[in-house]
Amino acid sequence: MPIYQDNRELLQRMRWLQVICVLVFIGLFAKLWSLTVLDFELYKNLAERNRVRTIPELAPRGLINDREGRVLVDNVYGFNLLLYRDEVQDLNETLNFLVDGLGLDRKTIQERLKDTGQYDIYRATVLKENLTMEENAYLLARKAEHPELGILKQPRRIYRYGSLAAHVAGYVGEVSREQLKQSEFGANRAGDIVGQFGVERTYDQDLTGQDGRRRVLVDALGKFLQDLDHVEPVRGKELTLTIDLDLQAEAESHLGEDPGAVIAFDPNTGEILVMASRPAFDPNQFALRMTQTEWDQLVGNPDAPMQNRTIQSTSSPGSTFKIVMALAGLEKGIIDNDTSVYCGGSVDLYGNRFHCWKTGGHGHVTLQEALQHSCNVYFYLLGQKLGVQEIAAFSRRLGLGGSLGIDLLGEALGLVPSEEWKREVRGEPWYAGETISLAIGQGPLLVTPAQLARAVGIVATGKAPNLHLVLTDTPDAPEQSFMQTPEFSQENLDLIRDAMWSSVNDGGTGQAARVAGFDVAGKTGTVQTISLETRQRLSEEEAARFESNAWFVGFAPRNDPEIIVAVMMQRGGSGGSAAATIAREILRVYYEKHKKVQPDGMELAFQIKSKQRM
Amino acid sequence: MGNKIPYDQGLIAVVLALVGFGLIMVFSASTVVSGELHGSQSRIFTRQLVLVIVGLLALMVTMRIDYHFYRRAEVVYCTLLGSGALLVYILFTPIASGVHRWIRLGPASFQPSELAKLAVVLFTAFYLVTRQKQFHFFWRGLVPYLIVVGAVILLVLAEPDLGTAASIALSASLLLFLGGLRYRYLLGLMLISLPALYFLVVRVPYRLNRILAFIDPEKDPYGIGYQIRQSLIAVGSGGWNGLGYAQGTQKLFFLPEPHTDFIYAVVGEELGFLGSVAMIVLFSLLFWRGARIAMRADTPFGTYLGLGIVCMIVFQAFINMSMVTSLLPTKGLPLPFVSVGGSSMIITMAAVGILLNISRQGSGWVTPDSQSKDGSFFGSSGEGGGRYSKGV
Structure with a gap:
């Protein structure tokens, strides 16, 4: 039996469906009418209350x-x-x-x-x-x-x-309109507070909640x-941070308000223990949004408190560069420990007279003695033999003239002069006489305290870890934390280390850095920033500003070094003893903190590896 | 294969008007929500635009497939089994937003219950024409059908998705009604669904809450009554003309789901009484064109399939609009062609394509002319050869 007697049944039922549709239509229409026309005022008021x-x-x-x-x-x-x-x-x-x-x-x-x-x-x-x-x-x-x-x-x-x-921590501030256009701040909106400097900036994404x-x-x-x-x-x-606030505070208090910088790090891990730059600013001023005047004062200060001198100020390394020279000479086989040079106070080369700092001269000096007493003549002659290209190549191998990859923005690259550089930038050939001043760290050579410290670290340990400011979650990842290590002969490195030790502990130029019980090794440096004639034309106050830069670079203990330190003082006076003094105070605090007193009372300073990790 | 006639232009026009209207409303309704959810104000709109294009492609494909192809038993059962299998499969997928409703396919996701809806319509139309002799017998006709469709509905309920389950049940019932099921059976079906409704609604707290909110939205205006109250505020505050396109404020924070289930409230707020009625008129026109095509189909299968599709789309729209205006209690159900949602858009468009193909297959077996022949047409050619089985 078919479901329909005929299709009338279907048409009949279609009619019912149409009726249902019309009813739904009328129902919706009526409801809409009542909502939007009859009760409009009621709902309008309700909508206005919706805030x-x-x-x-x-x-x-x-x-x-x-x-x-x-x-x-x-x-x-x-x-x-x-x-x-x-x-x-x-x-x-x-x-x-x-x-x-x-x-x-x-x-x-x-x-x-x-x-x-x-x-x-x-x-x-x-x-x-x-x-x-x-x-x-x-x-x-x-x-x-x-x-x-x-x-x-x-x-x-x-x-x-x-x-x-302050230069490590950095500061925060409202994201600027220019920054908002950069992809780095793509997720930010105007009014957001973001890291603007220091690790606040570098690790902004992590720090931001x-x-x-x-x-x-x-x-x-x-x-x-x-x-x-x-x-x-x-x-x-x-x-x-890798920073040790005790050491940091020590460094900053000794630097005082005079422009200068201290950097210290663990050469085995690359962890930066001290990164001090003075004068500094107070980051709290930024957190409270300083006024325009406060800002103008800060950036207008001739001593540049906003600058992180450890990585942003470049200057000549002076005599500290002799460490690099010595290593280059040894590695190239031009000198060995027995090579002796006579220093009569000056030497004539290429028609010019080049002076040693000691007017009477040092007499016959070996490499050890030359480093220990910072004899210029020895290194003039070594420089003459090496030539500018070799000096430049070794400088680069030790990390000068390039970025260290520290986790802060704005690292200065410094400058390692070479024949190519002179041609390209100055449009002149390199003069052989320039190599002589380069040999004692003068001339166009420019380094940052961090670069110099790292170079010393390589000499002290043979290792070249990446310097960094933040302790990583996985401390045991040496492959990642080490840069390609430049291969140097252990014997040569030992020679230089011993010489640096003598400089501090055996009547050398670095005596001021001596710490009883802690085998400190180091090297001083002084750089005249202006010539004597210019100095005489300046008033006393102005002259003070351009006084000589004082350097001290060093490490301790002599065997198996744990800490590398570099001190740079822009008005440090000559002879580097002021810088060496600051280094001593930092190393002393470090030593006091880490020396172990064994049951029998013997002090053991050297077994503190990685104990300071939390 | 008979005389092909042009596709129904009226249906095409109505569907394009609905889709266009929908896109315009989605653009207005989704910007703020999209910005909140995705950080890009245009993201949801762009997605919907892509889905509309995919939907139109699906429509153009199904419109070219001879619909008689779907009358084959293997096609019907494959569709049914396929959607059944997908419904079972999603029960074992991880829960998303509290339900097993979507299958993730890379960036897109698919909702098997939407496919199941079309599958049930197809199966019902198929069952009506192939079992028409047995259909009025309770055990041999109705019960096997109820078991199959009941299983699909239960699977959809298990997601849980009461809205789609009800929508499937309603389309199937309407089609059974049109297919001539005895009134007492229909009455019986209604009676047995009452206890089912009791268990599904009264015993499930959140659904019961919606019923209570439906009865009195002011009782707990910031709790269970919040959504329907905000919906009514949106529609009511639109007034005669509405606040103007994109001027609505309810969608900003107050009205939940302004771009999906409650987009009709945004229509009300921004385009007012006139805009809301225009939307109802469009769906009514869709019903008229769709029913006209179905009644002119060349075979009973075409008629039932066409009517099923029309009921599936139009009645879902009616339910959605009734929910938004609080004629019915709220439950999740999108407004076809308009609400944001991929599976609904693509399946609906594909169904319209089938409807268009039916319109192309020539004049029908149940035209007013054949009525005067007093059913002889149905009796003679409805069962045996001739046009009835020509597409099989």
Whole structure:
């Protein structure tokens, strides 16, 4: 039996379906009519009452600790003044209220509004950080008249030790308009606080947390009605520096306000223990958004407190360069330990007279003695034999004239002169006489304290680890932390090491660096930054500014070195003893910290490898 | 193969109008949500644009496939088994947003329940024409059918996806009704579905909450009544003309799912009463053109398949619009052609393509002319040879 007697059944039922459709249509139509036409006023009012407010909950940045877990960079919560831009009725009126009532700077506010203006209107603008109690009270009392203003507890950076290790820690600041165009800050929005300098900048992505937010329903007066949702902020990752704050503080206090730099590192791991640059700035000023005047003062200071001298200032290495020269001479087989040279106080080469610093001369000197007493004549003659190209090649092998890959931005490259360089940059051939001054670290040669320290590290240990400021999670990864090690003969390295030891411990130029019980080896250097004639034309005050650079580079203990140190003082006077003194104080503190007293009372300073790791 | 006639231009026009309308509304509704979710305001819209293009391609493919091909038993059962297998498979996939609903395919995802919907319609149409003799027998006709379709519905319920399950049940019931199922059986089906509804709705707290919110949205305006209340505020505050395209504010933070299930509320808020009615009119036109095509189909299978597809699309739209305006309690169900969602868009477009192919296959067996012949047409050629089986 067919399902239909005929197709009338289908047509019949289609008609029913059409009726259903018409009924649905009428039902929807009627409901829409009632909602949109009859009850329009009701729903319009309800819609107007619908106001949502997104309250940002800024994530605190990760802490930055020193290698012993002491917190260097922390966060504190302060009250910030926010403007909910979607609530603004009359911007001028609000501005007047803030300028007249609260004494805020109109231009600053407008500037900040301009920065956030490009984002959606529901994003609040921070108008002022760290409100005082008075400001807070003033605003709270006038809350009802100004629903567009809000006070919010937000974290900001605090640098617990002020300017201590300021160049390492760096500072944070609002992301600039130029930065927002760069891919590095692609995830950021105007008004975000990002690392601008130091490890704050290099490790910004790690340190930055995940901002949270709370969305609440508020009524037309901004009164809280209901929580919508809440995303908890997540604090950024914690960073542990390789810096030892004890040593850092020692270095900075000895440098004082005179321009200078100290860098110290562990030659076995590349961990930087001290990176001090003076004068310094106080990063807290940045966290509180300094005024234009404060900023102008900072960048206008002739002693450049913003510069990290350990990696950004380049100068001639002076006599410390003799270490490089000695290694080059030994490795090329031009000299050996017995090679002796007569120093009569000066030597005539290429028609010029080149002086030793010791007017009477050193007499017959071997390499050991030449290094120990820093005899210039020995190295003039060695330089003459080596030639500029070999000197340049060895300098580069020891890491001069190139980037060290330290985890900070803005490393200066320095300059290792060569024949090619002279031709390309100066358009002149290299004169043989120039090689003679290059041999004692003068002339166009420029190095940073970090480069010089690392070169000394290679000589001291034969190892060339990457210098870095942050302890990695996996400390046992030597393949990654070591650069290609330049192969030098152990015998040659030992010779230089012994000579440097004598310089400090056996009546050499580096005596000031001596630490009882700790086998310090080192080399001083002094560089006249201006000629004597120029000096006489300058006033005393000006002359002080251009006084000679003093260097000391060294390591300890002599066998199996644990710490390399380089000190550079821009007004350090001659002879390098001032620099050597600072190095001594740092090495002494290091020694005091790490010496082990064995049961029988014997001091054992050298078995402290990796114990300082947390 | 008979006289081909042109594709139904009216249907094409209505569908393109709906898809265009939908894209325009998605653009407005999704920017803020997209910015929040993906950090790019255009991401959701761009995706939907791609899906519309894929949907149009699917339509152009199915429109060229002779629909008689689907009448083959192996095609019907393969589709059914295929979607059944996919439904079983997703029960073993990891839960996404609390349900087993999607199969991830690289950047895209597929919702087997959408395919199941079309498969059930196809199976019902097939069953109606191949078993028409037995169909009015309870044990031999109806029960086997109910077992098959019931299994599919249960699998969809297991995801859980009550909205799609109800939508499948409704399309199947409408088609059974049109197919001439006895009224007492229909009544019986309604009666047995009551306890099922009880267990599925009253015993499941979140669904019961939606019913309670439907009854009185003001009772807990920020809790269970929040969504429907915000939806009503959106539609109601639109007024006669609406606030203007892209001027709505409800979609910003208040209205949940403004670009998917509740996009019709955005239509109401921004385009007002007129815009909302225009949307209903478009779906009504779709029903008219679709039913007209089905009634002019060259075989009963074409008629039932066509009617099934029309009911599947149009009634889902009606349900969605009723939910948004609180004529029905809320449950997740997209507005066909309009809501953001890939599987729904592609399956719906493919179904429209099938409808278009039916329109191409020539004049029908159930035209007003044949009515005057008093059913002899159906009796003689409906069963045996002739046009009825020509496509098989």
